Each structure stands twice: as structure tokens, then as C-alpha cells.
Amino acid sequence: MPKSTEDPGHGICNVRADFSVVEYARLATIRREPGSRQNQAKMQKAQETDLAVEAVPKRTTIRDVARTAGVGIGTISRVLNSSSQVSRETRARVLEAIRRLGFRPNAQARRILRRRSEIVCFLLSNRDFLHPFHARILQGVESYASGLKQHVLFAVLHYSPRTAPEKIDLPSVLQEHGLIDGVILAGTIYPNLLQRIESVHMPFVAFSNNVVGMDGAQQFDQVGFDDFAGTLQATRYLISQGHSRIDFAGDITLPWIQRRFEGYRRAMRENRLKPVLVTVRNAESFVDFGQKSGQRILALESRPTAVVAGNDETAYGLWLSLRRQGIKVPDEISLIGFDDREEAVLMDPPLSTVRVHKEAIGQTCMKMLLERLHHPQMAFSQRILPTEFVVRGTVRQL
Amino acid sequence: MPKSTEDPGHGICNVRADFSVVEYARLATIRREPGSRQNQAKMQKAQETDLAVEAVPKRTTIRDVARTAGVGIGTISRVLNSSSQVSRETRARVLEAIRRLGFRPNAQARRILRRRSEIVCFLLSNRDFLHPFHARILQGVESYASGLKQHVLFAVLHYSPRTAPEKIDLPSVLQEHGLIDGVILAGTIYPNLLQRIESVHMPFVAFSNNVVGMDGAQQFDQVGFDDFAGTLQATRYLISQGHSRIDFAGDITLPWIQRRFEGYRRAMRENRLKPVLVTVRNAESFVDFGQKSGQRILALESRPTAVVAGNDETAYGLWLSLRRQGIKVPDEISLIGFDDREEAVLMDPPLSTVRVHKEAIGQTCMKMLLERLHHPQMAFSQRILPTEFVVRGTVRQL
DNA sequence: TTAGGGTGTGGAACTAGTTCCATTGTTTTG
DNA sequence: CAAAACAATGGAACTAGTTCCACACCCTAA
Numbered sequence: 001m002p003k004s005t006e007d008p009g010h011g012i013c014n015v016r017a018d019f020s021v022v023e024y025a026r027l028a029t030i031r032r033e034p035g036s037r038q039n040q041a042k043m044q045k046a047q048e049t050d051l052a053v054e055a056v057p058k059r060t061t062i063r064d065v066a067r068t069a070g071v072g073i074g075t076i077s078r079v080l081n082s083s084s085q086v087s088r089e090t091r092a093r094v095l096e097a098i099r100r101l102g103f104r105p106n107a108q109a110r111r112i113l114r115r116r117s118e119i120v121c122f123l124l125s126n127r128d129f130l131h132p133f134h135a136r137i138l139q140g141v142e143s144y145a146s147g148l149k150q151h152v153l154f155a156v157l158h159y160s161p162r163t164a165p166e167k168i169d170l171p172s173v174l175q176e177h178g179l180i181d182g183v184i185l186a187g188t189i190y191p192n193l194l195q196r197i198e199s200v201h202m203p204f205v206a207f208s209n210n211v212v213g214m215d216g217a218q219q220f221d222q223v224g225f226d227d228f229a230g231t232l233q234a235t236r237y238l239i240s241q242g243h244s245r246i247d248f249a250g251d252i253t254l255p256w257i258q259r260r261f262e263g264y265r266r267a268m269r270e271n272r273l274k275p276v277l278v279t280v281r282n283a284e285s286f287v288d289f290g291q292k293s294g295q296r297i298l299a300l301e302s303r304p305t306a307v308v309a310g311n312d313e314t315a316y317g318l319w320l321s322l323r324r325q326g327i328k329v330p331d332e333i334s335l336i337g338f339d340d341r342e343e344a345v346l347m348d349p350p351l352s353t354v355r356v357h358k359e360a361i362g363q364t365c366m367k368m369l370l371e372r373l374h375h376p377q378m379a380f381s382q383r384i385l386p387t388e389f390v391v392r393g394t395v396r397q398l
Numbered sequence: 399m400p401k402s403t404e405d406p407g408h409g410i411c412n413v414r415a416d417f418s419v420v421e422y423a424r425l426a427t428i429r430r431e432p433g434s435r436q437n438q439a440k441m442q443k444a445q446e447t448d449l450a451v452e453a454v455p456k457r458t459t460i461r462d463v464a465r466t467a468g469v470g471i472g473t474i475s476r477v478l479n480s481s482s483q484v485s486r487e488t489r490a491r492v493l494e495a496i497r498r499l500g501f502r503p504n505a506q507a508r509r510i511l512r513r514r515s516e517i518v519c520f521l522l523s524n525r526d527f528l529h530p531f532h533a534r535i536l537q538g539v540e541s542y543a544s545g546l547k548q549h550v551l552f553a554v555l556h557y558s559p560r561t562a563p564e565k566i567d568l569p570s571v572l573q574e575h576g577l578i579d580g581v582i583l584a585g586t587i588y589p590n591l592l593q594r595i596e597s598v599h600m601p602f603v604a605f606s607n608n609v610v611g612m613d614g615a616q617q618f619d620q621v622g623f624d625d626f627a628g629t630l631q632a633t634r635y636l637i638s639q640g641h642s643r644i645d646f647a648g649d650i651t652l653p654w655i656q657r658r659f660e661g662y663r664r665a666m667r668e669n670r671l672k673p674v675l676v677t678v679r680n681a682e683s684f685v686d687f688g689q690k691s692g693q694r695i696l697a698l699e700s701r702p703t704a705v706v707a708g709n710d711e712t713a714y715g716l717w718l719s720l721r722r723q724g725i726k727v728p729d730e731i732s733l734i735g736f737d738d739r740e741e742a743v744l745m746d747p748p749l750s751t752v753r754v755h756k757e758a759i760g761q762t763c764m765k766m767l768l769e770r771l772h773h774p775q776m777a778f779s780q781r782i783l784p785t786e787f788v789v790r791g792t793v794r795q796l
Numbered sequence: 797t798t799a800g801g802g803t804g805t806g807g808a809a810c811t812a813g814t815t816c817c818a819t820t821g822t823t824t825t826g
Numbered sequence: 827c828a829a830a831a832c833a834a835t836g837g838a839a840c841t842a843g844t845t846c847c848a849c850a851c852c853c854t855a856a
Contacts, residue, residue, distance in 0.1 A: 059575075061842055072806035077844055087804060107574040108510045109842035112811050117506065122552070130537050135528040142554050151571055154520070154552045156540050173549055176505040177457075178812090287744055320746055343741060346685055348718055459812055470836035475814055485834060507812035510841050576842090 060103045069097035080105055111178070119151040120369055121173050121180045126158045128187035132342060133358060137186050137207060140362020148370065153180060157193070161212070165195040174200055181373055184365045186210075194218055205369045207361060208382065209256045219380045221372055223364045227256050227338075230354035230387035231263030234336045235308055237389055239271050242398030243306040243334065249278040249293040249318060250310020251286070257310040260338060264308050276304065286310070290317020297333075298325055305398060306334035312341045312353055319347065319394075330396035340390055349393030356387055458501045467495035478503055509576070517549045518767055519571050519578045524556045526585035526608075530740060531756060535584050535605060538760020546768065551578060555591070559610070563593040572598055579771055582763045584608075592616055603767045605759060606780065607654045617778045619770055621762045625654050625736075628752035628785035629661030632734045633706055635787055637669050640796030641704040641732065647676040647691040647716060648708020649684075655708040658736060662706050674702065684708070688715020695731075696723055703796060704732035710739045710751055717745065717792075728794035738788055747791030754785055 062076040069076070071090060078086050079094045086094075097103075111117050122138050124130065130138075142152050155171040173179050174197075182203035185193075188210045197204055198218070208222035231248075238246050248264045250257040261277065268275040278296050283289035290309060294317065297303060309315035315337035319329055329335050329349065337344060337353035344351040364383055372378060460474040467474070469488060476484050477492040484492075495501075509515050520536050522528065528536075540550050553569040571577050572595075580601035583591075586608045595602055596616070606620035629646075636644050646662045648655040659675065666673040676694050681687035688707060692715065695701060707713035713735035717727055727733050727747065735742060735751035742749040762781055770776060 059842085062844095063842085066806095073843090074806060074845080075804085078805090081844085085804065090804080104573070104575040106510070106576045106842055108506060108515065108576040109811090110844075112504070112506045112510070112813085112842085113844045115811085119551070130528075130530075130533040132528075132530055132533070135530070135533045138552065139528050139554070142552060146554065146569060149570060151577070152552050153517070154536065154540055154550050156537070156544065171544060172547060175502070177502040178504045178506040179549070316744070324746070346714070348722070457812085460814095461812085464836095471813090472815080472837065473835060476835090479814085483834065488834075504812055507841090508814075510812090510843085511814045513841090 059106075060101045062103075062105070065094065065097050065101060065103050068101060069094045115178075116373075117179055117181055118149060119153050119180045120145065120366070121153045121155050121171075121183045123155050123157055123171070123174075123183050123185050123187075125187040125189070125193070126156050127160075131187075133339065133356075134186045136358030137362040137365070140359035140364075141184055141366045142362075143359065144363040144366040150366070150370070157187075159190075159193060159196075161190040161192065163192055165192040165199070168193060168196040170196065170200065174202055182369045184362075184369060186365075188212060191218075194220070203369065203372045203376070205365045205372065207365060212255055221368050221380050222382045223361055223368060223385070224383070225356050225361065225385045225387050227259035227387075228263040228266070230338060230356075230389070231260040231308055232267050233263075233387070233389045234338075234352075234354050235264045235267035237391075238306045238308070238334065238336065238395065239267065239273070241334075241395060244271075244273055245302070245304045246273065246306045246308060247276040247278050247297060247304040248308045248310075249290065249297070250308075250314055251283065251289055252277065252279065252310075254310075260308075260310055278307075286313035287317040287320070290314040290319070291321040292317075294318045294321030294325075298322070298327065304333065306336070306395070308336045310338060312337035312339045312344050312351060315351055315353070315394075316343075316347065319351075330394050334396050335394040337394075344390075345392065347394075352392045352394045353390055354387050355390045357385060360385055457504075458499045460501075460503070463492065463495050463499060463501050466499060467492045513576075514771075515577055515579055516547065517551050517578050518543065518764070519551045519553050519569075519581045521553050521555055521569070521572075521581050521583050521585075523585040523587075523591070524554050525558075529585075531737065531754075532584045534756030535760040535763070538757035538762075539582055539764045540760070541757065542761040542764040548764070548768070555585075557591060557594075559588040559590065561590055563590040563597070566591060566594040568594065568598065572600055580767045582760075582767060584763075586610060589616075592618070601767065601770045601774070603763045603770065605763060610653055619766050619778050620780045621759055621766060621783070622781070623754050623759065623783045623785050625657035625785075626661040626664070628736060628754075628787070629658040629706060630665050631661075631785070631787045632736075632750075632752050633662045633665035635789075636704045636706070636732065636734065636793065637665065637671070639732075639793060642669075642671055643700070643702045644671065644704045644706060645674040645676050645695060645702040646706045646708075647688065647695070648706075648712055649681065649687055650675065650677065650708075652708075658706075658708055676705070684711035685715040685718070688712040688717075689719040690715075692716045692719030692723075696720070696725065702731065704734070704793070706734045708736065710735035710737045710742050710749060713749055713751070713792075714741075714745065717749075728792045732794050733792040735792075742788075743790065745792075750790045750792045751788055752785050753788045755783060758783055 062073050062080075065076050066073045071094060075086060075090060076094055079091050120141075122141055124134055128134055138152070138154070145152050153173060155173055157168075157171060159168045174183065180202070182205070183197065185197065185204055185206040187207075189206055190212050191214060194206075194211075194214075198220070205221040205223060208224035209227065211222070235246060246264075246268065248261055250261060252258045252261050265275045278293045280289060280292040280296065283292055290313065293314070297307065297318075298321070307318060309318055315335055318335060322329055322333060327333055335351065337351045340353045340355035344353050364385065368381070368383065460471050460478075463474050464471045469492060473484060473488060474492055477489050518539075520539055522532055526532055536550070536552070543550050551571060553571055555566075555569060557566045572581065578600070580603070581595065583595065583602055583604040585605075587604055588610050589612060592604075592609075592612075593616075596618070603619040603621060606622035607625065609620070633644060644662075644666065646659055648659060650656045650659050663673045676691045678687060678690040678694065681690055688711065691712070695705065695716075696719070705716060707716055713733055716733060720727055720731060725731055733749065735749045738751045738753035742751050762783065766779070766781065
């Protein structure tokens with residue numbers, strides 16, 4: 001067997017000095033020296049392609065740093081992890097070696113040992129695209145994560161509410177082991193998705209407002225905001241401004257709009273006012289729903305003086321149809337939205353609405369997920385963030 | 399030294415059978431048996447906390463699978479990577495063992511060896527938040543990536559155009575080794591950022607339309623769309639509809655708006671029409687810019703019959719101020735935007751605008767980055783995607 | 797003078813995969 | 827019928843870090 005390069009016997013194997021020399025020699029013929037295989041391959045390739053041998057640069061590792069600094073590999077690791085057990089001059093020598101070699105530790109290798117990737121997945125269903133609302137949640141997740149040296153992987157899920165749970169094709173990150181530590185679920189969540197996610201036993205936190213059709217049997221970590229309190233407060237404001245004939249326009253087949261309707265209803269009831277729900281079928285979108293609701297309202301024999309909309313888009317649709325019929329907002333009809341989208345402030349007049357702190361939702365999701373990762377046995381919890389009523393220009397005092 | 403558990407000497411070390419027995423015994427006192435260290439720690443912890451020893455489950459590895467299937471570890475790896483060099487019955491046996499143990503390969507470990515993480519970073523500056531435009535680009539990146547089993551990490555960069563390049567604090571993903579393979583840069587890009595990114599020697603592709611203040615000296619991979627051709631086509635359309643007095647309203651201090659202005663000017667020139675630029679100072683936003691431009695236009699002694707806006711937001715601002723002054727769009731003034739934001743179609747009347755294929759930009763960025771990763775020495779390239787003029791309701795035929 | 801405590805350091809074993817050399821058994825070829 | 831070619835398989839060495847045991851060394855106390 002031809003030994004290819006120079007004898008590596010001095011020093012590299014000095015640990016084996018307590019073996020008999022014969023045994024060492026035997027070892028030497030059995031074990032390939034570190035890197036020898038690669039080097040042989042390189043030599044061969046180099047000859048084929050007529051390239052210089054050093055054309056394949058070997059990445060600097062802590063072993064290189066250790067050799068350069070004249071210390072052991074453990075010491076390098078201790079310096080990197082700022083453990084105190086290193087003398088000042090050794091640390092200086094190591095840092096100098098690191099600087100000179102331009103060494104950067106490989107994050108991947110560290111992660112195997114730590115059994116944590118420090119990456120969480122922000123998972124959004126394709127039904128929601130990257131709706132500005134969810135984009136803001138993602139921002140919140142990222143901002144909280146980056147402060148704690150965690151990373152956020154963005155993934156999209158393709159499914160329909162009617163797909164059988166076991167047939168939902170989760171993105172490969174969720175199926176792999178070790179790439180991500182946990183998942184933050186945003187977008188509209190149907191029970192089949194929840195079931196599927198639970199089947200892979202990956203820690204997750206869900207944005208709960210858009211959860212549909214839950215029977216309360218399943219338990220999981222969730223973060224949301226208070227739909228009910230939002231419209232309750234908004235409607236009370238309208239009443240305080242002298243309104244008494246107030247309608248609600250929204251698609252209450254959606255659970256979160258339903259909760260908003262309940263908040264509105266509570267405010268009406270507590271003031272002994274009659275709640276009126278305006279709804280339409282076959283709307284193509286929230287804006288369309290608003291437009292059609294507007295037409296309905298205009299057709300009523302007694303018109304309301306104010307309308308609470310299920311969300312900002314519905315409010316915009318209402319505004320469009322009212323304006324087309326020459327009804328001025330807020331002079332003739334006052335209007336309140338929900339969500340506080342970026343565009344609300346750009347409407348003319350700017351829309352009074354219920355503000356939802358989207359970044360805070362993202363941050364809380366991330367916080368909760370990290371808690372879950374640190375305490376896997378912890379009981380599931382649900383956090384409800386408060387909303388805020390923003391007075392702008394679409395409400396008139398009577 | 400007390401040996402804690404059962405003698406592991408049978409079989410685990412059978413490779414060492416060619417050592418003398420004495421040497422083997424010596425080895426046995428030196429080397430800790432696989433897992434023994436951990437097990438000792440477990441035992442101790444278990445005694446402290448009064449938990450059963452098996453409370454800490456060891457993750458299933460290919461070695462477990464190999465033992466269960468009665469084959470070597472190499473065979474498992476070959477089956478996992480669907481290499482053809484495995485007989486049919488062995489493969490079946492291995493797959494059965496994988497199924498029975500519920501084994502999932504650890505992605506992290508594989509990545510070290512492959513020297514590819516299969517993760518790319520979508521990097522956005524905090525100046526742009528997650529603007530819907532960039533959110534759509536991110537979607538494009540994700541859709542292309544997921545088709546090729548690549549993952550997308552979302553990161554935000556905090557910097558200002560005036561930060562010294564070396565002082566820009568890149569997110570930790572870019573500073574680490576091995577976590578990401580490359581970067582897609584979106585959002586407004588100033589030269590200092592470009593310089594900083596180049597200093598970490600990480601492959602990257604930039605969305606080029608929002609690059610500011612480049613002198614052309616730096617070379618890098620870029621993907622963008624054709625600002626010039628977009629307004630050229632839009633302006634030609636206006637001319638074909640009989641307009642001759644057409645103004646351009648936009649903040650041409652921004653290079654991409656400048657290019658759009660050039661396109662408009664070309665169209666005007668080729669028809670021997672006089673280009674007119676309407677611009678304002680100290681606008682707070684694009685919408686504000688549009689509103690103020692609208693006021694300017696209304697104050698002119700001879701009003702244009704059509705206005706090309708620098709983007710959809712500016713067009714919206716124009717529309718707002720015109721409407722407030724009782725000027726009807728398109729009856730009295732026609733209007734054209736740029737970008738085709740989601741909201742353009744919701745305006746009343748819906749905005750005629752230049753559509754930019756945002757997902758296609760993201761997809762092309764991802765495609766180009768992968769090409770770069772596979773061919774690091776490849777010459778830098780720049781790809782310009784076409785735009786599309788969308789006729790809606792804001793242009794009137796004269 | 798020896799035992800004991802503390803700090804600093806080296807390095808084998810570890811993680812969980814992939815790679816490739818060596819070996820065995822089988823088939824084809826000279 | 828031997829030699830060569832080939833397919834299937836086992837497993838050590840490999841990747842690039844972390845962990846922790848062992849040991850050297852110094853200082854202090856009995």
C-alpha cells in the first residue's frame with residue numbers, strides 16, 4: 001500500500017504514546033490519516049483537470065485554529081463560548097489566531113450538538129397569500145426573534161379546508177428532523193390543518209383569530225386579539241356620540257366576524273337599542289360585501305345613522321357604494337371599520353377603526369413558542385391581546 | 399473506576415479484534431463506551447429528580463435502523479439517497495425498519511457533509527418594512543424555492559443610507575458560516591449596503607429597481623423590471639387615445655421614478671409633444687406627493703388632459719385632490735399609475751396602471767441565485783423583466 | 797512534607813449523517 | 827477452469843463543532 005504524502009506520525013498521534021510501538025504501527029496502516037482520503041481525491045482531480053492542488057480550499061476549522069495558537073481544540077471551543085475557564089493570555093493567543101485565519105465557526109455543526117436549530121418556521125396557508133395583515137405579524141415574529149438570536153423561516157402551505165388531514169402536504173421543513181424547532185401558524189386555520197400539524201409532533205403556536213370551526217376539544221398554544229371587546233368599545237363610542245340607530249354589516253359566517261358582531265350586539269343591548277345585522281350572500285370579496293351591504297342599507301325604509309363594519313375592507317366597500325349614491329360619510333352616515341389596515345388612514349375621510357397590534361401578535365407568538373420549547377410539558381395557554389379604538393374622520397356627533 | 403451499566407464489550411468493538419487482547423483491555427479503560435457519558439449523566443439526574451432512566455429518549459439514528467434491519471450503516475444511507483446499488487430485498491428490509499422505528503433523518507447532520515444548507519435568506523431593509531410589493535416578491539421567492547426543496551429564511555436589516563459600510567450591522571445569519579447558502583436582497587438598496595454585503599463574500603442577487611446611487615462600478619447579479627418601457631408604453635397609449643397635453647407627476651430624485659420619467663419623455667418626444675414634469679418638495683409620502691401635485695396641476699393656467707404618475711400611490715394622491723376640487727377622473731383628467739398594487743383595482747374608477755410581475759421577480763431572483771451557487775465563477779448578469787399595461791377605468795378617449 | 801482545593805488545559809469521545817475502500821459472492825469472459 | 831468484471835454490502839473515517847474527564851500545576855492548610 002503506497003503511502004501518499006509525508007509521514008504524519010510526529011505529534012498528531014501523540015495520545016497513542018501509551019500504546020506499544022508495534023500496535024501504533026499497526027494502527028497506522030489501518031487508519032487513514034485525517035484528510036488523506038480527500039487529499040488523494042484532490043490530487044487525482046488536480047492531475048485530471050491540470051489544476052494546482054490548493055485549488056480546493058479546505059475550510060478553516062477549530063483544529064486549524066488550535067494548531068496555529070498552539071493550544072488544544074477544547075480551549076478554542078471554550079474561547080468561542082466565552083466560558084471563563086481560560087487564562088487571559090491563552091484567550092488572547094486564540095483570538096489572534098482566529099483573526100489571522102479569518103475563522104468563522106460553522107453554525108451547522110454546532111446545531112447538531114445543541115439539538116436546537118434556533119430556527120422557527122412562520123407557516124402561512126396559500127389561501128391568505130401574504131396579506132398585509134399577516135405580513136405585519138411576520139414582522140413582529142422577526143423582530144422578537146432577531147433580538148434573541150433566533151431565525152425565522154418562511155413557508156407556505158397548500159391546502160383546502162376539505163382536504164383530508166392525512167393528505168395535507170406539509171412543507172418539507174416540517175417533515176424533516178432538526179431543521180426547525182417549532183412553528184408559528186398564521187392565516188386561516190381549518191380543523192383539518194390543525195389535526196395534520198399535531199400529527200408531526202412539532203411544537204407550534206397559532207394565531208387564533210382566524211381559526212375556523214373548532215369544537216374546543218383540541219388544545220394548543222394560541223395568541224389572538226379581542227374581537228368582541230373591539231366592536232363593543234367602537235359601538236359604545238358611536239352611542240356616546242348620540243347615535244342610536246346603528247347597523248352591523250359583516251359576514252358572520254366567519255367566526256371572527258361573528259365575535260365582532262357579538263361585541264356590537266352587547267353594546268346595543270346594554271343600551272336597550274335594537275341590533276340590526278346587514279348581510280348579503282355571494283359576495284366576491286369583503287369590499288364587494290361592503291358594496292352590496294351599502295345598497296341594502298340604502299334600500300331600507302329607515303336608514304341607520306351609523307354602521308359598524310366587520311372589517312376595514314367591508315367599510316371601504318360601504319363607503320364606495322354610499323358615495324356613489326351621493327350619501328356623504330360621515331355627514332349622513334357614520335362608519336367604523338376593524339383591523340386598522342394601512343389604507344384606513346388614506347381613505348377620504350380617514351376611517352375610524354379598531355386597531356389591532358399586528359406586530360405585537362407576532363412578537364407574542366414568538367415569545368410563547370420559545371416558552372413552549374423551553375418547557376415542553378407546560379400546559380397550553382391562550383393569550384388575548386387588547387385592541388384600541390382609533391378616532392379619525394368617519395364618525396359624526398349627532 | 400466503577401463501570402456503571404452492562405458490559406458493552408461484545409460486538410461493539412469487534413473491529414478492534416486485530417489488536418492484542420491486552421491492548422484492547424487498555425483501550426477499554428481509556429475510551430468511554432458510546433453513550434456511557436450521557437447515560438451516567440442521565441442516571442445521576444434521574445436519581446436527583448426521581449425519574450425513570452428512560453425518561454430521556456435517545457433519538458433514532460441510522461445506526462439503530464442498521465441494527466434493526468441487520469445491515470450496515472452505509473446501506474441505510476444508500477437507501478435514503480436512493481442510490482441504485484442496493485438489492486431489492488435489502489431495500490425492503492431497510493424501509494420496513496425505518497417505518498417500524500419511525501426514523502427521520504436529521505437534516506442538520508446531512509447539511510454539514512453536503513456543505514449546503516439549502517436555505518437562502520430573503521433580506522429586506524427595515525426602511526421598507528414588509529411593503530406589499532416586497533411581500534409579493536417574497537412569495538415568488540418562496541414558490542420557486544419550495545419547488546426545488548430549498549428553504550427561505552426571512553431577515554430584516556437595520557441601517558440608514560448614511561451608515562458607514564463597515565458599521566452596518568448585518569443579521570447574524572450573514573455572519574455565520576453554513577446557515578445560509580446565499581442572499582436575495584430586496585427593498586431600497588444604497589451603495590453602503592452593497593459594499594457591506596460584498597465584504598462578507600456571500601453569494602447574493604439583488605432586486606435592482608430600488609438600487610440607489612450606483613456608479614456602475616460594482617458588479618453583481620440583479621433582477622428587475624423595465625421602468626422605462628413601462629411608462630413609454632403607457633404614455634403611447636394615452637397619445638393613441640387622443641391626448642396631447644400629458645404631464646408626469648413623480649419624485650424623480652428616486653432613480654426608478656427617474657427612469658419612468660425618461661420613458662414618458664421618450665414617448666412625448668417621439669410624438670413631438672412637450673413633456674411637463676410636475677414635482678413638489680417636502681412631501682411626506684407618495685400619496686402626499688400626489689395630493690400636492692394635484693393642487694399644482696389645478697393651479698396651472700392650461701391644465702393637462704392626462705397625467706402619468708410615478709406610481710400607484712402618487713396616482714391615488716392625485717385622484718384624491720382632484721376629486722376634492724370636483725374634477726372628475728377620467729372625464730376631465732385621465733390618470734395612469736405604475737406598479738399595479740392590489741388596491742389599484744379597488745379605486746373608483748379602477749386605476750389604469752403598469753403592471754409589474756412581482757412574483758416573477760422573486761422567482762427569477764431565486765433562480766439566478768441557484769445558478770450562482772452552482773457556478774460560482776459565472777459572470778455577473780442582470781435580468782430585466784417586461785411590464786404590462788393594464789387598461790382599467792381612469793383613461794378617457796378624447 | 798503531604799494532602800487538598802482550585803484553575804487551566806488537552807484531547808478522546810461524542811453528534812448523526814455521508815463517503816469510499818475493502819471484501820464477499822456472483823457472473824461473465826478469455 | 828481460471829481470471830476478470832461486477833454488484834452488494836459492511837464499516838472506518840470523515841464533517842466540524844461541544845462536552846467532559848483526566849491531568850498538570852499552583853497555592854494553601856494540616
